[in-house]
Amino acid sequence: MLKETTLNHLPAGVQAPQYRRAEVGRGIVHFGVGNFFRAHEAWYVDRCLALPGQSAWGIVGVGLNGGRRGEAKAHEFQQQDGLYSLTEVAADGARRVSVIGAPREYLLAPADPEAVLRRLADPGTRIVSMTITEGGYNINEKTGEFRLDTPAIQADLANPRRPATVFGYVVEGLRRRREAGVAPFTVLSCDNLRSNGHIAHTAFVGYARALDADLAAWINANVTFPCSMVDRITPGVDTATRNALNEASGLEDDLPVLAEDFSQWVLEDRFCNGRPALEKVGVEFVDDVAGYEQVKVRMLNAGHILLGALGLLLGYRYAHETVEDADLERFANAYWTLDAMPLIDAPAGVDLDVYRRRLLSRFSNRAVADTLLRICSDGASKVQVFWTDTVRRALARGHDLERIAFGIAAYLEMLRGRDERGETYSPVEPTLDADQLALVNATDLAAALALPAFDGWRDMDTTALDQAVVRARRAIREHGVRAGLPR
Numbered sequence: 354m355l356k357e358t359t360l361n362h363l364p365a366g367v368q369a370p371q372y373r374r375a376e377v378g379r380g381i382v383h384f385g386v387g388n389f390f391r392a393h394e395a396w397y398v399d400r401c402l403a404l405p406g407q408s409a410w411g412i413v414g415v416g417l418n419g420g421r422r423g424e425a426k427a428h429e430f431q432q433q434d435g436l437y438s439l440t441e442v443a444a445d446g447a448r449r450v451s452v453i454g455a456p457r458e459y460l461l462a463p464a465d466p467e468a469v470l471r472r473l474a475d476p477g478t479r480i481v482s483m484t485i486t487e488g489g490y491n492i493n494e495k496t497g498e499f500r501l502d503t504p505a506i507q508a509d510l511a512n513p514r515r516p517a518t519v520f521g522y523v524v525e526g527l528r529r530r531r532e533a534g535v536a537p538f539t540v541l542s543c544d545n546l547r548s549n550g551h552i553a554h555t556a557f558v559g560y561a562r563a564l565d566a567d568l569a570a571w572i573n574a575n576v577t578f579p580c581s582m583v584d585r586i587t588p589g590v591d592t593a594t595r596n597a598l599n600e601a602s603g604l605e606d607d608l609p610v611l612a613e614d615f616s617q618w619v620l621e622d623r624f625c626n627g628r629p630a631l632e633k634v635g636v637e638f639v640d641d642v643a644g645y646e647q648v649k650v651r652m653l654n655a656g657h658i659l660l661g662a663l664g665l666l667l668g669y670r671y672a673h674e675t676v677e678d679a680d681l682e683r684f685a686n687a688y689w690t691l692d693a694m695p696l697i698d699a700p701a702g703v704d705l706d707v708y709r710r711r712l713l714s715r716f717s718n719r720a721v722a723d724t725l726l727r728i729c730s731d732g733a734s735k736v737q738v739f740w741t742d743t744v745r746r747a748l749a750r751g752h753d754l755e756r757i758a759f760g761i762a763a764y765l766e767m768l769r770g771r772d773e774r775g776e777t778y779s780p781v782e783p784t785l786d787a788d789q790l791a792l793v794n795a796t797d798l799a800a801a802l803a804l805p806a807f808d809g810w811r812d813m814d815t816t817a818l819d820q821a822v823v824r825a826r827r828a829i830r831e832h833g834v835r836a837g838l839p840r
């Protein structure tokens with residue numbers, strides 16, 4: 354088993370943490386210790402820890418979900434002393450395996466909420482980062498405001514000293530710091546959102562305001578919420594993948610992570626209480642992240658869900674299969690070059706066509722074996738986040754809507770859970786209830802356009818778009834995806 358005590362005899366070819374773990378502090382608390390965080394932020398921080406003067410920046414991981422799964426995950430982390438292996442694979446199959454030691458501790462919030470609050474209030478905690486998914490910020494897309502009316506937020510507002518949501522925890526942690534005269538921490542969103550720092554600001558200050566106006570004003574004045582663009586394709590790890598990874602590495606790791614060799618992190622340098630020397634390990638610090646994030650979200654993420662929906666309908670299950678299909682590759686290229694790229698304000702020095710070509714090569718990485726069901730999971734939130742700007746600009750400029758409509762149609766048809774070969778699969782849509790999901794099977798093919806996924810452009814005149822979506826859905830049903838693809 355991978356543990357602190359086995360670090361001295363790792364199999365050949367596996368790199369151990371390059372620092373003394375016992376000396377590593379707990380400067381960062383992270384909510385949402387999923388595979389992406391473990392392949393991205395934790396990997397950057399891990400390399401920082403090997404540099405002189407950086408030992409304060411170890412990570413405390415926090416899991417918010419209890420239940421059997423949450424408990425099992427916490428148990429695995431605790432058993433392995435927070436250690437896990439990361440396998441990075443290139444498109445040509447070359448791989449590198451390292452043991453990541455940056456996460457020093459894992460706290461399961463429902464099991465011990467006070468331990469999490471103590472950690473948040475501790476002066477040693479100087480950054481609170483999070484990967485809580487695109488849909489996790491509880492923002493009403495129509496108003497842009499934090500939603501106070503959900504049961505989870507209502508419960509935290511009614512009992513703010515015993516919170517259960519990330520908003521409740523972070524704001525209670527900040528309240529304790531303010532009361533104790535301790536400087537606040539930076540709140541760092543690492544989710545794929547438009548202006549993720551601003552959205553995090555809206556969310557946390559919005560929650561605090563509903564609780565205590567003075568505290569909200571203090572947070573507003575003293576806490577920083579840097580924007581960031583995060584990027585690394587990190588597939589899910591099922592039992593078969595876990596076994597294959599362990600077989601290849603020679604490790605006995607219950608929590609291995611797999612990722613592509615590419616990684617990018619662009620950050621605004623606004624940290625109110627210090628930060629690790631991330632610039633020394635490849636993180637780019639810029640004044641304005643917006644352009645980088647437009648490129649990433651509207652090209653990679655939007656392309657992902659587009660190819661994901663079309664691919665699932667055609668009977669594919671993996672990302673690389675979609676770009677190996679000449680029709681889908683052509684369609685994705687048309688979407689990027691004709692719809693997405695002309696509307697992106699790319700930062701100086703970023704060549705969108707180079708970016709597009711690199712995307713195709715990244716998507717073709719077979720060793721990553723990224724599943725289309727993962728890519729499309731929570732599509733209702735992703736469509737909203739990844740497509741809204743492109744759709745709004747296209748509507749405003751009277752731009753050709755065919756490909757966009759076809760993408761929306763494919764997403765809706767995909768939700769029906771049956772591919773063109775008649776095989777079924779189970780789309781993962783945690784935010785949609787049964788009535789909403791039933792809309793995709795309604796006889797009225799426009800009915801599903803009422804889903805919140807499309808709220809981002811509902812205030813505009815969408816008649817032409819809606820009609821094109823209905824036509825595309827009919828074409829997909831009658832002639833199949835391939836025949837229906839806009840030329």
Ligand code: CS2
Nearest residue numbers: 583584585586587654657728
């Ligand atoms: C994917 C992302 O699930 C998705 O929406 O597009 O997880 C994607 O793999 C990452 O954003 C890559 O950085």
